[in-house]
Amino acid sequence: MIPNFITSYLGSTLTPGEAGSQFWALVYVFIIFAGVSVAVMSMNWLERKALAHFQIRLGPMRVGPHGLLQPIADAIKLLLKEDIIPAEADQFVFWVAPLIGLLAAFTVYTVIPFGPSQAVSDMNIGVLFMLGVSSLGVLGIVVAGWASNSHYPLIGALRSSAQIVSYEVAMGLAVVSAILMTSLNDTGTGTLSMIGIVRAQEQQGVWFIFKFFPLGLIAFIVFAIAMIAETNRAPFDIAEAESELTAGYHTEYSGLRWSLFMLAEYAAMIAVSSIAVTLWLGGWLRPFPNLLHAPAWDFIFSLFPAMTFLGLAAIAFIGVAGTPAHSFLKVQKIGLAGFGSVLGCIALLLFVLAFSGRSANVNLGSRLNESIGYIYWFLLKVAVFMYLFIWYRATWPRYRFDQLMRVGWKVLLPISLAVLVGTAIAGVLFS
Amino acid sequence: MNPAMNSALNSTNSAMAPVATPSFFYALAALALISGFLVITRRNVVHSALALIVTLLSVAGLYLMLYAPFVAGVQIIVYAGGIMVLFLFVIMLVNIERSYNDRRFSSLWPVGLGAACALLALFVFAFAKGRALFPDRLMPLSEAANTQQIATMLYGDAGKAGQYTFVFEIASLLLLVAILGAVVMTKKKI
DSSP states (O other), X not given: OHHHHHHHHHTOOSOHHHHTOHHHHHHHHHHHHHHHHHHHHHHHHHHHHHHHHHXXXXXXXXXXXXXXXXXXXXXXXXXXXXXXXXXXXXXXXXXXXXXXXXXXXXXXXXXXXXXXXXXXXXXXXXXXXXXXXXHHHHHHHHHHHHHTTSHHHHXXXXXXXXXXXXXXXXXXXXXXXXXXXXXXXXXXXXXXXXXXXXXXXXXXXXXXXXXXXXXXXXXXXXXXXXXXXXXXXXXXXXXXXXXXXXXXXXXXXXXXXXHHHHHHHHHHHHHHHHHHHHHHSOTTOOSOTTTSOSHHHHHHHHTHHHHHHHHHHHHHHHHHHHSOOOGGGHHHHHHHHHHHHHHHHHHHHHHHHHHHHHHSOXXXXXXXXXXXHHXXXXXXXXXXXXXXXHHHHHHSOOXXXXXXXXXXXXXXXXXXXXXXXXXXXHHHHHO | OHHHHHHHHHHHHXXXXXXXXXXXXXXXXXXXXXXXXXXXXXXSHHHHHHHHHHHHHHHHHHHHHTTOHHHHHHIIIIIIIIXXXXXXXXXXXXXXXXXXXSOTTGGGHHHHHHHHHHHHHHHHHHHHHGGGGSOOOSXXXXXXXXXHHHHHHHHOSXXXXXXXXXXXXXXXXXXXXXXXXXXHHHOSOO
C-alpha cells in the first residue's frame, strides 16, 4: 500500500500544491528545511576552508579530517554558550528579531522550483512573493540593531536598512526585464510563476541570460550585484563591517540567537541565488536541451550526478592516500575513507538508477532518474553562486557607505532602467 | 512572524481548493485588529511600527482569502517590506526619548472622536445597505490568472485601452511629481 502511494506520487507531474496533497507538501517542507540546514553547515565549512586557501592558510584542520566536522563542533559550542540579553536591551524585540529574519528566509523556499514538480507550490505571483518575503528579512536586522540599545548595532542597522532599500529598486527592475521576456510567446502573456518562467525559457529555447544579447546578460549582472548587497555579504557587508562596527547589528547577540542570524543569512543567500538561477539560468534545465536532444545525450547528461559523487569520492580517497602515516592520524584516515565510501555508494546507486532508467521502460526508475537530474542541475547552478559569494569575499575590499549608495542609485538603477526599456523595444521588434 | 507564515500557508492552500474558511478569516481579522490597536496604544514608537507591520501582513492574508494574490504580494513588498523599513529608519534617526514622555495629540482628541464617529457611521451604513452598494463583482474568482486579469484591466487587451489605463497613468504621474518634489526640497544645489 505504501509503495503504491509513493509510486503514484512519483508518476505525478504536479507540485504538491497543485495536486492538493497536504501530506506531500509537508514532506517537501521538511526535506527543504533539513536540506537548507545541512547546506548552511557545509557552506560554513566550505567558506572557512576556501577563504583560508585564498589566503594561503590551512583553515580548520583539527576536528575531523580536514576539519570536516568543524560545523558540528561549532553548532554544539553555540548551543552550549551562555545566552546573554543585555540589561538595557528591549527584551521582547531582542528576542523576536532573529526569528523574523529566519522566518522570512525560510518562507521563501515555498516557491523555489527545484524541478517542474519539485516545489512545495507554484504560485501565480511566485517572483513577487519571493522578493516581498525576502525583503522582510531586513526587518529582523533593523529591529535587532535597535533592540540591542548600543551604538554599533544601531549604526549597522541604519546602514543595512538604507542599503537594502536602495538595492531593492535596481534588483526589482532587473527582475522585471526578465519577466518581460517570458511574454514573448504566441499569446503575448508573461508569467510571474517561478515554474512558468523556467517553462518559458524551455519553450523559447534559450536561457534568459543569453536572450537579446547583451540585454539579458546586463540585467543578470545587475541582479547578481544587487543580490550581494541584499544579503549583506562582502564587498557590501558594511552593516557588519568588523573593522568599524565590531560585528554590526549582531554585536550584542551570542550563542543560539547569533547562530539563528547566521542561519538566516546563509539561507537568504541560497534563496536569492535560486531566484537568479530560475530567472536567468534556466532553473532545472540541463545545458543545451535543444541542441543536444537525442536520447543518447539525455543519457550522457543523466550520468552527471553519479559522476559528481564519484569525483567527490575520488577526492576523499586522494585525501586518504595523502594523509601521513602517523598513529595520531589513524582515526582521521579511517573517517575520511568511510566518508569517501559513502559518497562512492551514492554514486553507485545513481549509476544504477541512470542505467535502469535507460534500459527498461520502468516508469518509476525513469521518473526518479529524471527528478534527480532536475534537482541536480538546479543545485549545481546554485552551488556555483554560493562559491562566487565566497570568492567575492576573498577578493574585493569593502565599499565605503557613500560609494555603496552611489553605485546603487547612480550606476545600477539607470542601467537596469535602460535594460528594461531596451528589452521592451527588442521584444516588440524581434518577436 | 505569524502573518507571513499564514499568508504563505494560505496561498499554498488556495491553489488546492477553496480556502476561504471562516476560521482563517477570523484569525487574520483578529490579528489585524489587535495589532492595529497596539499601534495606537504603545508608547514606544518602534513597538508601534512593529505592530503596524503585523497589521499590514494580516491584511495581506485577507487579500489572499479574497482571491487577490497579486494585491497581497504587492502589499507585502511595498508596505511591509519597503515603507515600514523606511519608517523604522526614520524613527531611529529622530530622538525618541523626548517624544516618549510627551502627552501626544492631547488637544486633538475632539477631532479624533469626530473622525472615529464618522467612520463608524460609514461602516454601519455600508453594513446596513449591504450588497446593493457595490457593483456586481467585476473579476471572476480565478486566482490562477489573477496577475493577468489585473494587467488586462489596467492596460487592456491587444489594441484596446484598458478600463483603468488613464487613472493608472495619472497616478504614476502624481508619484513622479512627488519624487521630483522631494529631490528639489532636499537638494539645494542640483
